[in-house]
Amino acid sequence: MTNVKKQAIKAVIFDLDGTLVDSEPNYFEAEKKLFAEYGINNFDFEMKKKYVGKSTKDTLTDYKKNYSIEESVETLTKKMNKYYLDIAKNNTVIFPEMRKFLELLKANNYRMALASGSSSEIIDEILFITGLKDFFDVTLSSESVRKGKPAPDVFLEAAKLLGIPPENCLVLEDSNYGVEAAKNASMYCIAIPYFTEKPLAQSFLMSDLLLKDGIKSFSAEKAFKWMRNIHKE
Template sequence: MEKNSEVLNHKVKAVIFDLDGTLVDSEPNYSKADDVLLGEYGIQALSEEMKKKYVGIGTREMMEDLKEIYGLNESIDILVAKKNKYYLEIAKENTIVFPEMYRFLQFLKENNYPLAIASGSSPEIIDMILAITNLAAYFDVILSAEEVAKGKPAPDVFWEAAKRLGVPFENCLVMEDSLHGVEAAKSASMYCMALPYMMEEPFDDSFLMADVLFKQGIIGFRAEEAIDWLRKNS
């Protein structure tokens, strides 16, 4: 765990979680859903480089981009609905909560931190994932980027989550696995604990903006280390 600062200027009073790749291991499921969707239109699976580009990007923004790249003669709403359908079919059988992140979540709940989900996934996807993993009851606010003007890397979804929690932006900690998510958190004037989903060094400068960086991603994340840091800054 690499820390950019040991003691923060503002105390952490609330924690906002990204969902996919941070709290649950869902990125492979999304990748499979993308492959099925594109295959329906006779398009080959995305390259690893393109998959990396879309980690942390909202479903709607991704479909808008793919529609333009491939000239798909389909509405964005239909593309989003199809991807969500394929994803749900896959995710129902294969979604797990990262164990160390679950331990961290339990600590936060037991110590009465206000908690939010701020995800780029569609609302129905978020609700389903939280239901099948029994996580919904942990969160005071559950928010999709589709409910705000702009998705990550814009800060809108984190700002809205903080407003609904009733906590100032500067007192929020964001848990993120994606480059776009870290950029959004820092643009929102929030603290950020980053666990890069794509663990490739040298890290992009945006990851280095995080207040805490687990360079090995979720594999290297340890709840006790996160808790120790939080205790010093709450």
């Protein structure tokens, strides 16, 4: 958006995992169970970290190749989704300030979308479990587009379904891949890194607002004030 007049924000697009809900530990446990089926017992959280923000399909495609798993990606997805939902049904935590932000946006008639790398089955179930479904005008999985993050496809499709130009959309993201996708879509982006160890990935510096300390530094009221005034700067 350099050298271009800033546009008012008319819609907000949320990532799901690590942004709205603290789901990464649940995914890690599900992936460990999946790997155990194939005799792989050395998968640890450090290995998991580099896939945070990637779509389920892209992640499992890499796992299949790296660990020489013969099952199809489709079969692996079904198995992992089952493991994940068994865990998530009783262990999904919504970040409180994110719920407040959703409520603020809803009260002020902003259109909202959820655009996630998780499968549609996971998105629907998590929104049902958490009671967040009614906040969103559009929900979209990377399964529905050609390329997952960091490609902009899922965000551009969300904007299209919302009926809002990309330059009038704000994305909230916790991963470097998601930030890249948002900026590749020419959208505003608030980056809230899930992993805050320094140095942060360079991609985070592309964001319009970077909260280096992650979700603990996110304030619904401050974020709302910032987005209402960004086009006036």
